[in-house]
Amino acid sequence: MAGSYDLIVIGAGHAGSEAALAAAKLGATVLLLTMTLDALANLPCNPSIGGTAKGQIVREIDALGGAMGLLADEQMIQFRMLNASRGPAVLSPRTQTDRTAYQRGMKQRLEDEPNIRLLQQEAASFIVNDTRSAVSGVRTKTGTIYLASAVILASGTFLKARVIIGEAIYDSGPDQLQPATELSASLRALGLPVRRFKTGTPVRVKRSSVDFSKLEQQDSELPAYPFSFANELGDFTPKAELPCHMTWTTDATRELLLSNIGRSPLYSGLIEGIGPRYCPSIEDKYVKFPNHLRHHVFIEPTGLDTEEIYLSGLSTSMPEDVQEDMLRTIPGLEKAEIMRFGYAIEYDNVDPTVLTHALQVRDWPGLYLAGQVNGSSGYEEAAAQGLIAGINAVRQMRGQDPVQIDRSQAYIFVLIDDLVSRGTNEPYRMMTSRAEYRLLLRQDNADMRLTPLGHELGLIEETRFARFLEKKTAIAEERERLQAVRIQPDETVNAHLASCSSAPLKAAASLLSLLKRPELSYDALSPLDPERPVLPQAWIRTLEYDVHYEGYIRLEMSRRKKFIELERRRLPDDADYTALSGLRLEARQVLSARRPASVGQASRLPGVTPADIQVLLVWLESRTRARRLKTSLEDLT
Amino acid sequence: MTDSQFAIETIVAPSTPPGQSGLAVIRLSGPDAVTLTDRFFRPKRSHKRAAAMAGYTMSPGDFADIDEVVVAVFLAPHSFTGEDVVEITCHGGSAVKRAILAALLEAGAVIAEPGEFSRRAFMNGKIDLVQAEAIMDLIGSEAKRQAASAYGQLKGRLSAEFKEASASLYRAMASVELMLEFPEHEMHAEAMAELSDQVRSLGRMLEHLSQTYRRGRLIHDGARVVIYGEPNVGKSSLLNAFIGMNRAIVTDIPGTTRDTIEHHLELGGYKVIIVDTAGVRETDDVIEREGVRRSEEAVAGADIILALFTDRPTEADLAALRALQAEDKGIVLILSKDDLLDTPGRQARMETTLAMLKQALPAASVISYSAYRADDQALLAGAIAARLDETDKAGASDLLVTNVRHKQVLVDVAAELAEAASEISAGLTFDLVAVRLRHAADRLAELTGDDVSEMLADTIFSSFCVGK
Structure with a gap:
């Protein structure tokens, strides 16, 4: 026996890192095992963080005291706010991150945490304490035993992973990293239902080989908003503001892929695992949506220190020659030089219905599962589970109740409840439609929803909590002030209202009642409100949404009330x-x-x-x- | 014996209404239903156990016979509740019923709670909630048409209609969700218009369904027929003659009838409730004022108004009747007391008054009437039935909403959908449209049985009476 810890975390990806950091912050001693120290917090697909529903999750992780938001802010090289035309409930921040810098940032964070011992070693099996029938440690591939009160497995896509490119197939994790070959058997020995999923990633090409003159450019949006509530005061400036570019597949792409479809491992039967319906490969898109003749391709940066760029929308596991030929059919990419081929990857994962809402295996106290091993997909979904598993593992060893999972409070809880209650038969991706109370679970109010909980759990430190309370008070006071200030109907006022396409005032009205008009924003009211205090934009947005959409929020609250009754x-x-x-x-x-x-x-x-x-x-x-x-x-x- | 967790106790209650009647039925349900009955039952012949047996129930004290009864046994799970059920048919006197119940309670049965038999049926998977509601309606049904409509619900026809509406709403919601989830999906103007139409027409369909409630209520609750007129025009005489029963006090003193009196009867296949009112007139008498207030209420809730006159009505009276007609109330104008025609000049005056009334209210039935002529009772019955047929045809639809809860949900959901359709047309962001549609879907689920709020189940069973 080489050592004893409060907690052992297997895997230092997005789930494992958050789990280790949260547990360490709560005072637990943590052994964090990773296959290689050179690929911590890897972003093996698009180095993009956020997006529809995922952006909400990152903000929630941050509101609870997790790390992902802060790191993504530090390494942001492009920002977009998605769904602006679709309304505040689905507004989602999405960023590109500087991939290798993000990984270094996470490694630094883990190294800086005195309660964490970061160790490069492959876990091979679980140690079971027979008297308690609980999992109580890990044996490494080299035979060393480490004991702990709890073990969190966050193995990502590494369990018995194999990579498939066309007819070629070989044992490998993502990015040619070593797969974990032994742990699956140990999971089976515990009686856990292990199954096989598949995911995939697109081609990476060299920037200088792309003809950008043929491509539509999309600039990084200004201003950029940070994920972390800790960064919302003052000016937030991303590390870089790189554009992305857009092109389309053509008829020739379609012909090429369909004529070679027999060589696709998806259709030839080589791939056994179940892939994500919501993130199909390009060949799959042509087969499943025969009426769509062309598909978007986004060309996105992957870092400041590299020429490698990512072709979003071109996920494929076709043979290499077909991948080469495919690029020739796409405007701007005719001469593109491939640096990494697209590939499919198959891996073992566990049916998450064996878990409790604490993410603990129901039949094996002491064993927690988090991230892609639970059948989810996505960095954000993984990080969220890691955070909750880390917190719960510590709470359990201290005899405290696990975090209460309330679907009406956060996407993170929707995610966990979906996984453990309903399970999933394909890689699970978060979508806003999975949340029943979407208008309550906005990205702008994640701190209002979760920071008090983060504080209570011990992950939000006092200074940050004090700042949160100030914000909450300031928004409430501003609302009261808007209610109190009355605007008299006169020519100047009505002329201004007319210029905003708003009906004239007939009688005196409060600023709040004017703000309730959907066509009037807080900013638009500024000429009528010279006395207003200076507040951060982010705070104003929250206030504005709450006022603008009051009626709809009330509808959701009334639906929520019924939901809560059944939960209780x-x-x-x-x-x-x-x-x-x-x-x-x-x-x-x-x-x-x-x-x-x-x-x-x-x-x-x-x-x-x-x-x-x-x-x-x-x-x-x-x-x-x-x-x-x-x-x-x-x-x- | 069943495996239901409810079968801990065996419950008992009369399943026929309280009071005197020819026969009454006392029902037991639960694991001990048969053994409990056996203890105080003496079969007439010692034949083998049969599904129904004649015999005597005996008193627990001295085993003296209480009554001659017929006992029917339904063994689990082939009974209404899914448990062992025994139905004892006895003579309908209160004392007899009480004695038999006392014997069974003594033996260990407990008195059923309101709706407990139906709740057990529900718990044992014999009926669903909408069917439970329909059972409640069927129990209360007094006329043929009403029973037919409640039976239709029991068979699940209305449920099927609600489910189809719900499926259609979910299809619209799926389009909205697709738009929200995949930013690359653009929605064209035509697609938006189509979605808006889809939501609007679903709303209209539900609204139409809600409108069958008026006819549904007519069939289910019965038509309220209110006798209306000045004091001393013969309202109570009409009521008495018409229903052939001496329920109201008939005198010549105005204002004797200070309260409203109701009588239930069946007329042309419809359930009819005749309401007698105090004379509607200005008065200072406190008690009479209360009576007047009640009769105004009765008129407001009437489906058909029997407006009684002895002479030519005033313009004010006619205006009031026209206003009531505008509220969709059927009007039967009755010229009363034509048995006093021997008064000189009266005959001619009656003739002109009748003609004048036909002209003043062409949509109303006009009859001359005497409480003392048998033929006139049939004439009046015919006039009321004709009015009911009109309403019945106006709301004609295969399906009827007879339950006020159903109607209210339909009205609310229809309004939400109309609002959502306008919001889509007006270009409101889809996240907000989705909030409204989800709310509407939640409400609609209260009708399809997909709603799982506890309030619903409680409401339904608590409105049952003991023994059902």
């Missing part, structure tokens, strides 16, 4: 579902196996229908209610 309706631990004959057979089996804590959770289990939930509710009601014997014989006869 606890199901007894000793419930014998097999005896509830009103439940359909499948529901009886699922409920008995999964033992949900609340009616709300039960309602999200596959195989449980609304009719089953009604049965549960009526059953609970009659269980808790004392028999009322108020009816007298006289009344009845």
